[in-house]
Amino acid sequence: MSSFIEDALKATQHSTPGQDEFYQAVKEVLTSLEPLLKSDPKYTKYNIIERMIIPDRQIIFRVPWMDDAGKIRTNIGYRVQFSDAIGPYKGGLRFHPSVNLSIIKFLGFEQIFKNSLTGLAIGGGKGGSDFDPKGKSEGEIMRFCQSFMLELSKHIGETIDVPAGDIGVGGREIGYMFGMYKRLTNRYDGILTGKGINWGGSLARTEATGFGAVYFAENLLNKKGESIKGKVCTVSGAGNVAIYTIQKLYDMGAIPVTCSDSKGVIYDKNGIDLPLLKTIKEIHREPLSAYLKTHPTASYIPVETYTKGTHAVWSIPCFAAFPSATQNELNLEDIKTLHKNGCMVVTEGANMPSTIEAIEYMQANGIGYAPAKAANAGGVATSQLEMSQNASMEKWSFGEVDAKLQNIMKHIFELSYATSVEFGDEGNLMLGANIAGFRKVADALIDQGAV
Incomplete structure (x- = not known):
């Protein structure tokens, strides 16, 4: 790690004591930027990291x-x-x-x-x-x-x-x-975006983060000569992101078998009953244990029975995992269990759901890793599409918005992948996404002067 990055991290810890999540996010980005900072001194010259x-x-x-x-x-x-x-x-x-x-x-x-x-x-x-x-x-x-x-x-x-x-x-x-x-x-x-459809909202906005995560995963798998079709997938969470990740997985022929909330995990080997899940969480706002009333053969794992330091949803064997609940929900022990059980891809639907140790393990062991800032960008992208519709006083169809979303997710994957190749670490999408995202903003800051 360069002294410049080390100094920036120390300064962050000193100026923001006790802000562990913020420090974790800063460290993850800065350590990825080292190849860029070495290749182009202007980012150090203009003190972009401190300014950002x-x-x-x-x-x-x-x-x-x-x-x-x-x-x-x-x-x-x-x-x-x-x-x-x-x-x-x-x-x-x-x-x-x-x-x-x-x-x-x-x-x-x-x-x-x-x-x-x-x-x-x-x-x-x-x-x-x-x-x-x-x-x-x-x-x-x-x-x-x-x-x-x-x-x-x-x-x-x-x-x-x-x-x-x-x-x-x-x-x-x-x-x-x-x-x-x-x-x-x-x-x-x-x-505000995420408004009601009949007063300025955009079709497909509700679904966008979950849909986008699956589109990103499919792009990643296609690059490896694979597809999500027919694959068993585990999903954490039972909110918007998780529900519409599950829906798009079904649309693309996959088999999502889990969901979770703060009280426990549902595992249904036949595939999660999506209409029932929507009823429980979107209409009745009940705990997931209510799922068993309709599907008594499904398994429910209450949170108090989890092995200490792990999340039970990641103990279920799968080909692809979609952490879609909250930050740091997938740790080193969890990813080791997923790997042992055959997981090949982790696509982050939540923000920073994997710990740094878990990410390092994925990268060292050939697990396809789709970082949140790339994989879950579909939600904010569609929010901007809502802004565009509001500004132009237009209303686009669900299909039009979804097509734009698919193109945006493909663009993000291809940009992240190409940037990983440019900096000598092909397939490291965390490095590629961090550098590509940083470089655009940094160049804008330089163009606009010291403001």
């Missing part, structure tokens, strides 16, 4: 709201605007009790490069709150979202910052926030 690690601004605010009992509750809101070098800030809002500044910064930092890889004019940002929508009434969620937007509205705009959804923020939450934004500004702008 430090966000343009970090906004932290109080979100007071009233519960159904008339009691005032308070949560913390965040919006970190990392880089607008190639376009307005773009990145989701996450509502989950685990949210803190480190989580938001790691997500925003990753978003810079993910958005760059799409080839679209969008910068990187992220936001959210430690508010937990689970167990809250519709009224409580609405009042929280309205209070959150009361402050967020001061910092966003269709050419400034365009948030979207993420964990805990779906169409319902986007609707409440958009309604509040209109009341505050008297404007009907495309300042």
